[in-house]
Amino acid sequence: MMKWGQAAAAAFQFLSRFPVNVSLDYSPTLFRQSVKFYPLVGAAIGLVVWAGAAGFAYLLPALPAAVLTLILWVGLTGGLHLDGWMDTADGVLSYRSREQMLDIMKDSRVGAMGVLACVLLLILKLSLIYSLLIDGFNYSGLLLLPLIWSRWFMVHAMSSWPMARGKDGLAGGNFHGLSRGQVWGTFLLATLLSGVAVAILPLLRTDSVVWTTALLGFITLPLASWAAGTWMARKLNTTLGGLTGDTYGALNEFVEVVALLTLVLLLNHM
Incomplete structure (x- = not known):
């Protein structure tokens, strides 16, 4: 297999x-x-x-459709990023020393703060998915955009902030030394994929509100993802002295929710 094929396969296997x-x-x-x-x-x-969301929304009321969509969403990632979100919450919200926080995050067991953070995150994400499905499957295609930009931001974070554990651990050992060229290349790919998604939406659904929201999302989501992710990454960097593999997952979850919230806000003002 060619190198680019191996790299693509590795990305799909890992994420x-x-x-x-x-x-x-x-x-x-x-x-x-x-x-x-x-x-x-x-x-x-x-x-x-x-x-999945379109099918669920066609067959079921919005709330069970949103629940099934969220289950599908989590299942496709294997809960990888949620695990990072919980571990990060356990460490950062312990209000211990930096070293103790990092030790807590390495513990495979989930504490009370991690459970609370996970439950609250899933409730918020469920409510936002429900808001997109409440009128049927018309707006289900908008779910594509948060998934693209949250994963771009992880790459940006790997390149922009130091590793909390240096070259030890998953993050430092495997992602240390990303170039800015890789980040910009990933940004261009995210932009291209988002553009394709926005172009396809009106072909599948002629509702002008869908297209307008998608177009505004194409413009605003990169900025919203960058701004929200940067704010959280700076907070984590100050607290932990850098980022870890867990915090990349936490950033992915946070950016996904912010992007979903941005889409719902856009829809509510159409």
């Missing part, structure tokens, strides 16, 4: 539960090469979530 049955020799180089495909993984998950 999703798609059945990519390829044997790979994982190395720091392969991990760094794989990040350029993170938005593509997000788009692939988004397509399945979109299809």
